[in-house]
Ligand SMILES: O=C(O)[C@@H](O)C(=O)COP(=O)(O)O
């Protein structure tokens with residue numbers, strides 16, 4: 001089955017618009033980062049490799065069949081398999097965003113964070129959008145082992161932090177994935193701002209009350 005033209009056209013335009021918004025606000029740089037959207041047919045659209053998120057051409061996005069075969073567009077991101085692993089483990093997800101957002105990357109390099117949950121629950125909005133954030137051990141960008149390590153965590157976690165690299169976040173929609181990635185970045189910034197201060201994160205009880213109502 002092929003997606004209706006209007007759904008695919010809208011998804012292509014949305015990827016380019018979100019990419020530009022992210023790039024223009026300095027949330028990723030150069031040709032770093034990649035974005036994908038899964039259509040209702042199971043086909044996926046992904047950003048091409050070596051493309052600036054700030055200057056994406058909707059017509060040149062890489063296209064994959066529901067079976068994961070590259071069927072059109074430019075050469076896909078080297079993280080195509082990682083995006084596919086996220087979708088495979090998360091049937092409810094319709095989009096994946098990966099950025100090199102500075103504060104998130106900085107936190108991914110710290111040696112003294114909890115690898116099961118890298119950032120404390122500083123605000124309710126962070127718990128709503130991101131929740132618990134596991135750290136995926138370092139593997140080179142584009143490596144099959146990196147995608148497999150993400151897949152191992154993806155069923156439980158829609159958001160993961162790649163060590164010495166950056167965040168990967170899935171969402172029901174592209175807007176959900178974008179907003180969660182931005183919230184992660186802002187919380188990473190707060191966390192670094194507060195390092196050395198005596199902080200009072202949300203309690204486990206407060207966190208659980210928010211998690212009960214969160215749907216990702
Ligand atoms: O860090 C990397 O090299 C990739 O994860 C990345 O962010 C950009 O790679 P492409 O999407 O292949 O340009």
Ligand SMILES: [Zn+2]
Nearest residue numbers: 033141165166
């Ligand atoms: Zn990357």
